[in-house]
Amino acid sequence: MKQIDQCPSGALSYYKNSEGKSSALDVSELTKVEVIPNGPVRVHGDIEITHSNGAIEKRERITALYRCGMFSNKPYCDGTHKREGWQEN
DSSP: OOOHOSSSSSOOOEEEEEEEOOSOTTSSOOOEEOOOOTTTTEEEEEEEEEEETOEEEEEOOEEEEEEEOOSSSTTTTOOOHHHTTTOOO
């Protein structure tokens, strides 16, 4: 669990069997948006993403969104900006 808690992208998550998986997100807590220099936009907090096909996805903790235009896992950052040497203007 410590390793998952340190995941910077929030791609990894877990829940304890005794607590069960949360079906509803509490969005009343502060959500923080962080623009990483030469990197993704990280959203800290619970969010709901509506994809272009209308599918709705709920994300918890940290979500890294691409902003470089070079991706294969839209809308999530997959590290392509590092491999391609992308830098913001």
